[in-house]
Amino acid sequence: MLESWRWFGPEDPVTLAHARQAGATGVVTALHHIYDGRIWTPEDIAERMDLVKKAGMVWSVCESIPVNSAIKLRNGDSRRYIDAWKQCLANLGKAGIPVVCYNFMPVVDWTRTDLLFATAAGGFALRFDMEEFAAYDLFVLKRKNAEASYSADLIEKAEARLSMMSEEAILTLEHNIIAGLPGGEDTHTRETIRERIAAYDGLSSADMQANLIEFLREVVPVAEENGTKLAIHPDDPPFSLFGLPRVVSTAQDVRTILSAVPSAANGITLCAGSYGSRPENDVVAMAREFADHIHFVHLRNVTKEPDGSFIESEHLGGDVDMVKLITALRAEEKRRLETGRPDHVIPMRPDHGHLLVDDIGKKVNPGYSCIGRLKGLAELRGVTAAVDSLVA
Template sequence: MIESWRWFGPSDPVTLADARQAGARGIVTALHEQYDGRAWSPADIAERAETIRHAGFDWTVCESIPMHSSIKLRTGEWRKYIDQWKLSLDAVGRAGVPVVCYNFMPVVDWTRTDLRHPTRTGGLALRFDMASFVAYDVFVLERDGSAEAYSPEILAAARKVFDGLDDDSTARLERTIIAGLPGGEDSYTRETIRARLAEFSQISDDDLRGNLIEFLREVVPVAEEAGTRLAVHPDDPPFSLFGLPRVVSTPADLRAIMGAVDSDANGLTLCVGSLSTRPDNDVPAIAREFADRIHFAHLRNVTCDADGSFMESEHLDGRTDMVDTIAALLHEEERRCETGHVLSEIAMRPDHGHLLIDDIHKTVNPGYSCIGRLKGLAELRGVIAGLTYTRATKAAVA
């Protein structure tokens, strides 16, 4: 596997030099400073690629080309924005970037309620607390019809959370949920998120799924021509937020997406942590079923509560058997080598990581500190080395 490292560009407090010391081979990045839906220029892409090459890395994955909400709604200026997206995709592919990760989550991207939740070892982790989220949705945002969407039990827990909030903690919770997290494409105020939610209020799961499939029918041929592959990222979390549809959450969703446009360029980002937060998702089984379409992997883990809450866990200690998942990916790599597939190695990155040691006192992008990811990468590297050795030993004996 290609050990990669997410880098948010020249302003990232965790530098390319840090990634080099972590032992990464590849960089996962994008033109994060250009997020308004306009096409990225080949010159800007070439400049970013040269920066990465000069530091001794390959640009393994573009994550992500920003996607204007009109594309997901297929209203307003969607034609203009999808054409701009296709231009960026073509330019990234022709620059030699082999994979483009993207998502189709409406309004809010990956979502948490606490960016500094204490762990049992003294570090800090990202957490999504269902009662806190419902407290914001029902009692702070006061979204129309929100109270009817939740059970009496979770509403009672949310009311207790809300009653304990002061102005500062309310503002912090709101910033965490709607003000944008690293790699997200939208940042909102309370007024603007109400307006955006209203735009999506009449769109169903079937509508959004249909819009995604129409999007793929347009962009997959561009990816094929440019020599790159698309890898859709699962919803994070993989269940409805603010009453919005989510259509990249289950194996059935993935079958619909992959089957709609049957091309190797229409692929999947296997985000272990995102998929793991649904109790009915068996991630190693998903990895095996969709192995030939997995072009990128986010390797992180979560612990989950019965009410839907979850927390980022140690990479090897969570709901999903990470060793079994990596074994499925290594088996697919072996198959690709035998068949001559151009992507014989699957790019992976240690996704997120706890705030540890002196990183706790530094300003870093939430989830993307240096030490926590370095620890995760080292653990994952050990799993890969052990599995590779075991497979080689068995093959030699045979």
């Protein structure tokens, strides 16, 4: 696998030099400063690519071209946004970017309730707490008909949890949920998120899935024509938030996506942590079933709790069997090499990482500090070397 590193551009406190020192040779980045639907010009792309090349690495994956809400809803200015998205994709392909990762999550991107959850070892992890999320949705945001999204037991626990929180803690929780995490498209206020959620009233999961498929029918041919591959990222977490439909959460969702627009360019980002956050998802089995269409891999791990909560664990320490997963991915790379596929090396990145050592207290993007990811990459590299030695 191509060891890659997510980089948020020149303002990222973790630099390209840091990534290279960690051993990465690929860079996963995007033009995060151009997020409002404008076209990424060849000049914009070349400027970013030049920075990566000067650091001695390659731009291995674009993550991500933002998918505007109008596209997900198929309303308003959707035509303008789709056309701009297609042009961005074409320009990336012509520049030689082999993979474009994107997501189709409505209103909120990847979501956590706690960005500094203390671990037993003394570091800090990201956490999604279902009681805290429900407490915010029900009693702070006061979303219309929110009670229908939760069991009576969870509502009672959420109310009790909120009663024990200070006003400062509630504001921190709100900021964590709606202010936007690294790579996300939007930052919300309490009022604007209510409005954005309400825009999806009446949109069913079937409607959302149909809108995704219509989008794919337009963009997959562009990817084919320009020599790049699409890799849809799963919902994170892979279940409904704020009562909104999420349609990239299960193995059946992936089957629907791949069968709706059959193409080698229509593929997935296998995010072990996202898919692994849902109990019925067997991530290793998914890697084997969808191997032919895996264009990008996020390797991270989670430890789940019965109510839907989870903590981002150490890379080798959670519920996903990382040894079996890497074994399956290496087997697919071997198969591709033997059949002459030019994309036989699958780009991967150590996704997220604990906040450790002297990164604690520094200004860093949540989940994207240097030392935690360096540790994760080293562990994953060791597993890969061990797997390769056993099958040699």
